[in-house]
Amino acid sequence: MPPPARLVPAPYRAAFAEPAFRRLLSGLVVSHLGDGMSVVAIAWLALRLAPPDQAGLIVGAAVTAYALPAAAGALLFARWLSRAAARRLVLANSVLRAGALGAVVVLHLLDQLTVGRYVALLAVSSLLAAWGTAGTYTLISEIFPAERRLPANALVGTSQQAAFVAGPAVAGLLVATIHPALVLGLDALSYLLLAVQAARLRPPAAGGRPSGARPTGRGFRILAHRPELIGLIAVTAVFYFLYGPVEVALPLYVADELSAAAGLLGGYWTVFGVGAVVGGLLGGMLTRARQWPVTIAVIAGWGLLLVPFGLAAPVWLTLACFALGGLVYGPFPAFSLALFQNAADPADLPAVLAARGVVTAAATPLGAALGGPLVTAFGAAGTLFASGLGTVALALLTAGTLLLHSRVRRTRPAAADR
Numbered sequence: 001m002p003p004p005a006r007l008v009p010a011p012y013r014a015a016f017a018e019p020a021f022r023r024l025l026s027g028l029v030v031s032h033l034g035d036g037m038s039v040v041a042i043a044w045l046a047l048r049l050a051p052p053d054q055a056g057l058i059v060g061a062a063v064t065a066y067a068l069p070a071a072a073g074a075l076l077f078a079r080w081l082s083r084a085a086a087r088r089l090v091l092a093n094s095v096l097r098a099g100a101l102g103a104v105v106v107l108h109l110l111d112q113l114t115v116g117r118y119v120a121l122l123a124v125s126s127l128l129a130a131w132g133t134a135g136t137y138t139l140i141s142e143i144f145p146a147e148r149r150l151p152a153n154a155l156v157g158t159s160q161q162a163a164f165v166a167g168p169a170v171a172g173l174l175v176a177t178i179h180p181a182l183v184l185g186l187d188a189l190s191y192l193l194l195a196v197q198a199a200r201l202r203p204p205a206a207g208g209r210p211s212g213a214r215p216t217g218r219g220f221r222i223l224a225h226r227p228e229l230i231g232l233i234a235v236t237a238v239f240y241f242l243y244g245p246v247e248v249a250l251p252l253y254v255a256d257e258l259s260a261a262a263g264l265l266g267g268y269w270t271v272f273g274v275g276a277v278v279g280g281l282l283g284g285m286l287t288r289a290r291q292w293p294v295t296i297a298v299i300a301g302w303g304l305l306l307v308p309f310g311l312a313a314p315v316w317l318t319l320a321c322f323a324l325g326g327l328v329y330g331p332f333p334a335f336s337l338a339l340f341q342n343a344a345d346p347a348d349l350p351a352v353l354a355a356r357g358v359v360t361a362a363a364t365p366l367g368a369a370l371g372g373p374l375v376t377a378f379g380a381a382g383t384l385f386a387s388g389l390g391t392v393a394l395a396l397l398t399a400g401t402l403l404l405h406s407r408v409r410r411t412r413p414a415a416a417d418r
Helices: 010-016 019-049 052-065 069-076 086-109 115-125 129-143 146-177 180-199 218-224 227-257 262-283 291-311 315-329 332-343 349-417
Strands: none
Touching (some): 019 052, 019 086, 019 115, 019 129, 019 146, 019 180, 019 227, 052 227, 052 349, 069 129, 069 349, 086 115, 086 129, 086 180, 129 146, 129 332, 146 180, 146 262, 146 332, 218 349, 227 262, 262 315, 291 332, 332 349
16 A cells, blocks of 8 residues: 555646645645635625615625736735745735734724724735735745746645635534624634745745845736736636626525525535635646637636526535536636746746736626626626526637637638739
């Protein structure tokens, strides 16, 4: 019988062998668990605070506020943060998240928490999220050479998806016994732990020059010379935008159309997380996979798996679809980010990833903001159905565009020969 270490694939063993990466990952695992609980707590607290006739709009505003300001922060703070060391970006984001979410708890305990204050604090908490993500993946680029980054990305992404296994389930149980604001307090504590780990981190510059050595504004200029990355950003942004209404519609689908409690909402996110963990770990092995076929397959698969929500499918079937949706989506984040890591030096990477974040970080919350009016107009099930159909249409449009582009490229040399 092989020793336990041999049961772990070699790319992952190599990633765990790096002490700096182990420390970073330990902090990320805890903070991701806190975010997994917040997936349920943010929406459920918004439902508690909202007037009944404005539930969809308030949930949409809360979900949007927890993510959309990251795009603004990526632009507003570029002058200062694109020069910062990667670990300081992780540290700054963690401290801001912990402080703002902790303030929600304090206002709740003082009986001073209103919808406006809640949404404002969620917005403040997300201001540095794009820079925190940029810092995380820049650290991976500093620790590992290019050929070893995809497995490390997959471990980080899988820890985030694994949070959807335990986090929502735990939050569903906690919300049934304590106030959802206190669950957000646990998320604040998780970010404090990440801040401690980031402060202690001293990564070797194994992947290239240390970050923070280049002037600002390079991110968009680098992307301008990589049209394939621009195309990937555009398709990813539309994909995330079409996903955005799901985060608003699903809590209302559970609460209104199924007349169920927060535990079932946690169940949906938990089965999604189980699928995503498996898909993410498999994705870490896709070192030779082609970029666009994987992208199109993920988009089409996710869209098709949302369609049953609009067809009055039983709960067991929609739960199974959400689990398969996680499996399909799992490889996408690590695969996509590896392309960006390999497109720029570590010194440029914070600016490149922040430029990417300006677009992608805005996409999901903008979709979530649209989700509120959509749910009001068409109902939660209709909104989930429309999101699925729109996502499938995006996959077909992307595939058709790529086929047309490939055909044009093949005909040009033939025309030149004549």
